[in-house]
Amino acid sequence: MNIDLHSYPPFSGKEIVGPKLLPQQGYSNENYIFYVENKPYLLRKFKLEDRNRELEYRVQLLAYEKGIAAQPLILDLSKNLMVCEFLEGEHKTSLKKEDLARLATVLKKVHCLQTDAEVMQLETMFGTISDGLKEAFSAIETFPDExxxxxNDPNPKNLxxxxxxxxxxxxxxxxxxxxYFDLAAVSVEFDLDLLDEAYFLASYFRTEGWEKEKLEAYKTVYKALCEQWFENNT
Known part of the structure; x- marks a missing residue:
């Protein structure tokens, strides 16, 4: 990789080992690890060109300040890269009750972050809308917007x-x-059964009630978006 990491102030004049391509890669970025004074950092080279990377950086910084994300350090749009601290930990494909409670708490913190971004219009993101999707969007319209x-992508690889x-x-x-989009995504991605889903939702809403029909409609939308995305990007 032809990138001079010493040119960035956090690493100027310091010994750098790497970067080295990580064995596990995602669909949206090329991921590299490098070390500065024995501390690991993650370098992400962007693959997708349709993302708002400035918004991503701002949101991740807000999330870091709440203790629920890695610290972002560098955003260089001229080289299509971002650098943040490297997080050590475990990805889980199934969640125990204590994991569900922790995830509900983290999502609650995400949902309290403030940004001036425009609200996404999910219907406009589809090339074609099936009858099932039409029914889902019709159901969603019967509930208040929240x-x-x-x-928007809380799958096992991102936790x-x-x-x-x-x-x-x-x-x-x-x-x-x-x-409800994030909540539906968790239920779909971790294939929650009725009991685990109810426990997860109770952990999130606590004394509030929740709308099962709205959740099911957003599950339909989430599944369709994922299917379309993978068809277009893999």
Whole structure:
């Protein structure tokens, strides 16, 4: 990789080892690890050109300040890269009750972050809308809008469980959306059964009630978006 990391103030004049391509890669970025004074850092080279990387950086910084994300250090749009601290931890494909409670707490913190981004219009993101999607959007319209800052991609690869707590990574899809979108995504991605889903929702809403029909509609939307995304990007 032809990038001079010494040119960035945090690493100027320091010994750098790497960067080295990580064995596990995502779909949206090329991920590298490098070390400065024995501390690991993550370098992400952007693959997708349709993301608002400035918003991603701002949101990740807000999340870092709440203790739920890695600290972002550098955003260089001229070289299509971002550098942040490297998080050590575990990705889980199934969640125990204590994990569900921790995830509910983290998402609640995400949903309390403030940004001036426009609310996403999910219907406009589809090339074609099936009858099932039409029914889902019709169902959603019967409920009040609840726009909050959402991660929008809380899949197992984007959750890191560590001794310092649960943290979210890869914020490139973050934006203003209905909070039920994140909740539905968790239920879909972790294939929650009815009992675990109810426990997760109770952990999130606490004394509030929740709308099962709204959640199911957002599950349909989330699944369709994922299917379309993978068709277009893999």
């Amino acid at each position: 726009p909050v800052l959402c991660h 890191i469980f560590s001794a310092s707590g649960l943290k979210l990574i890869d914020w490139e899809f973050a934006g203003m959306n209905d909070r």
